[in-house]
Amino acid sequence: MISINNVNKYYGEKQVLKDVSIDIREGEIFGIIGHSGAGKSTILRCMNGLEPYQEGSVKVDGKEVKELNEKEMREFRKNLGMIFQHFSLLERKTVFDNVALPMECFGYSKEEIKTRVEELLDLVGLKDRKNDKPRNLSGGQKQRVAIARALTLNPKVLLCDEATSALDPNTTKSILSLIEDINKKMGITVVVVTHQMEVIKQICERIAIMENGEVLEIGETEEIFLKNTKGLRKLIGEESIVLPEGTNIKILFPKDISNDAIITTMARELDIDVSIVFGKLEKFRDDVLGSLIINVTDESGDAVRKFLDSKDIRWEEMSNVN
Numbered sequence: 001m002i003s004i005n006n007v008n009k010y011y012g013e014k015q016v017l018k019d020v021s022i023d024i025r026e027g028e029i030f031g032i033i034g035h036s037g038a039g040k041s042t043i044l045r046c047m048n049g050l051e052p053y054q055e056g057s058v059k060v061d062g063k064e065v066k067e068l069n070e071k072e073m074r075e076f077r078k079n080l081g082m083i084f085q086h087f088s089l090l091e092r093k094t095v096f097d098n099v100a101l102p103m104e105c106f107g108y109s110k111e112e113i114k115t116r117v118e119e120l121l122d123l124v125g126l127k128d129r130k131n132d133k134p135r136n137l138s139g140g141q142k143q144r145v146a147i148a149r150a151l152t153l154n155p156k157v158l159l160c161d162e163a164t165s166a167l168d169p170n171t172t173k174s175i176l177s178l179i180e181d182i183n184k185k186m187g188i189t190v191v192v193v194t195h196q197m198e199v200i201k202q203i204c205e206r207i208a209i210m211e212n213g214e215v216l217e218i219g220e221t222e223e224i225f226l227k228n229t230k231g232l233r234k235l236i237g238e239e240s241i242v243l244p245e246g247t248n249i250k251i252l253f254p255k256d257i258s259n260d261a262i263i264t265t266m267a268r269e270l271d272i273d274v275s276i277v278f279g280k281l282e283k284f285r286d287d288v289l290g291s292l293i294i295n296v297t298d299e300s301g302d303a304v305r306k307f308l309d310s311k312d313i314r315w316e317e318m319s320n321v322n
C-alpha cells in the first residue's frame with residue numbers, strides 16, 4: 001500500500017532522512033518508533049505530500065507522491081486521513097461541524113454530510129456530544145472527534161502522528177482500541193508514529209525503529225520484542241548484558257513454555273552449571289513472552305545448543321563483546 005524506497009531528505013545542509021526504505025502492507029497497522037528528532041514525523045509527512053523529498057521514491061497506492069500535480073494531490077489527500085497529538089480541532093465550531101469540515105470542503109450535500117457525520121460520531125462513541133464545543137470535551141474525546149473527522153472522506157490510510165502522546169495511559173488504551181477497531185471494521189491501513197513503546201506493543205503488527213534519520217530495524221513487533229534486538233535495546237537504552245568469558249546464549253521463550261523448567265532440566269540432564277545473566281518478561285498484547293541470556297562454559301556450549309534444538313527452543317549465540 002505504501003512503498004518507500006531509498007528516500008533522502010535534507011533541510012538545507014542537514015540530512016534528516018537517510019536512505020529510508022519501508023514497505024507498509026494494505027490493511028496492516030504499522031508503527032514507526034524512535035526518539036525525538038529521529039525523522040518519524042518527516043517520513044509521515046512525505047507520505048501525504050506535506051513534505052518534499054529530494055531523492056528516492058514514496059509510492060502510496062501505486063502513486064509517486066512527488067509527481068502529483070495540485071489537482072491530483074487534492075484527490076490523493078482524500079485517501080489519507082491524519083490525526084495529531086494536539087487534535088487540531090476548530091474551537092469555535094461544534095463537534096458536528098468539526099467532523100463535517102472535510103466534506104464541506106469537497107462540496108458534499110447537507111444530507112450526505114449529516115448521514116456520514118452521525119454515523120462516524122456513533123462509531124467513535126460521541127453521538128450525544130455533537131453540539132458541544134471542543135473545550136467541553138476531555139483529551140480522549142477530542143481525539144475521538146479528530147478520528148471521526150479523519151475518516152469522513154473514507155480514506156484508505158489513517159496516519160497517526162503521536163496521536164496518544166498527550167493522553168493518560170487509560171485514555172491512550174481506549175483510543176488505541178478504537179483505532180484497532182476501525183482498522184478491522186473498515187480495512188483501513190494505519191500508520192502510527194510514536195515514541196511510546198506501549199503504543200506499538202498494543203496495536204502494531206510490524207514496526208520500523210528509526211534513529212537519526214535512519215531505519216535501524218523493520219520487522220514483526222512480536223519478533224523484535226522476543227529477540228530483544230539490537231535496535232530495540234538501543235531504543236530503550238539498554239545495553240546487551242553478556243559475560244566476557246564462556247558462551248553466552250540468548251533463549252527465546254514463546255508464551256506456552258516455562259523458562260524455569262527448561263533451565264533446571266537442562267542443568268540437571270547435562271550436569272552443567274548455568275548462570276543466568278539477564279532475563280526479561282514482556283507483556284505483549286495478551287501474551288507474556290520472555291528472553292533469557294545464559295552463560296555456560298565453552299566446553300558445555302555444544303551440549304546446550306543440542307539440548308535446546310532437541311526441545312525446539314529458539315536460541316541465539318551472543319558475541320562476548322556485544
Ligand SMILES: Nc1ncnc2c1ncn2[C@@H]1O[C@H](COP(=O)(O)OP(=O)(O)OP(=O)(O)O)[C@@H](O)[C@H]1O
Binds near residue numbers: 011034035037043195
Ligand atoms: N522545517 C524544518 N527545518 C529544519 N529542520 C527540521 C524541520 N522539521 C524538522 N527538522 C529536523 O528534522 C529532524 C527530524 O524531525 P522529525 O520531526 O521528523 O522527528 P521526529 O522523530 O518526528 O521527532 P519529534 O517526535 O520530536 O517530532 C530533526 O532533527 C528536526 O530538528
